[in-house]
Amino acid sequence: MKKVKVFITLKESVLDPQGQAVMQSLHNMDYKNVQDVRIGKYIELQLDDSANVAEEVDTICDKLLANTVIENYRYEIEEEVHS
């Protein structure tokens, strides 16, 4: 079993209104050193072992998890250890 951690972020060229609102709040809280805030998504998948997990995850991200018009994704594949 593989555990896949998928991180989805807005592309640099895309304005993030949520991130801007959070940054404003941080500035109001006196965290003046915060220069930028970008909000993304974190998704965990569990997959049965197969030879081409990475290939499969790429397809899953391209097709459904991310909208590549506005988002980038990256992921980490870990061995799932059962206790």
Added chain:
Amino acid sequence: MKTAVIVFPGSNCDQDMYYAIKDGLGEEVDYVWHAETSLDGYDAVMIPGGFSYGDYLRSGAIARFAGIMPAVVKAAQEGKPVLGVCNGFQILLESGLLPGAMLKNKNLKFICESVNLQVKNNQTQFSSLYDQNEVIRIPIAHGEGNYYCDDATLQELEDQNRIVFTYSGENPNGSRADIAGIINETGNVLGMMPHPERAADALLGSDDGLRLFQSILKHWRESTHAAYTS
């Protein structure tokens, strides 16, 4: 003209759309459940607004893989008119039938109000009964209507005259180039955030939306008449 209104779990403008066509246009219309796989026999397809699948992941992202969607793509490829309103527009973007994507409104608020739209292209089968540059009043109701596309796509939309409606006056959601509605290359798929079906009767405050449906019907009658006489 026989029209299909697609119903997803979470659609909430399907009945408005149904009545705009049935009572506003006086034409035949059916609800078609998302799990169906065929749209054979329908002349036009409407994808209504709402929150299909709870807008989980992204608006329209899950609806785009519903059982009915291959039939919607087929109808679009066959040249049938396909109209996506609000969540329907988001589904058309996710499915790749129209270019671009939606972001959260610039002010992060869900906006529900009547807005002024300008008709930027009245040479389409959805807008032929409007005057060029006419300003019409149609309601919007969305949290993610901030249309985004890259520079190359915007250039293409402008060069090919595919921006059909823009917000007139203040842009409510921050969309690129004030875009409120765009059409595909072949001119038979329109996506728009404003709700013409909610402005299809003067009793609702505006009947400016009715002419959009009447334009579709007019084009359908002319094209079927042409087919019979050619």
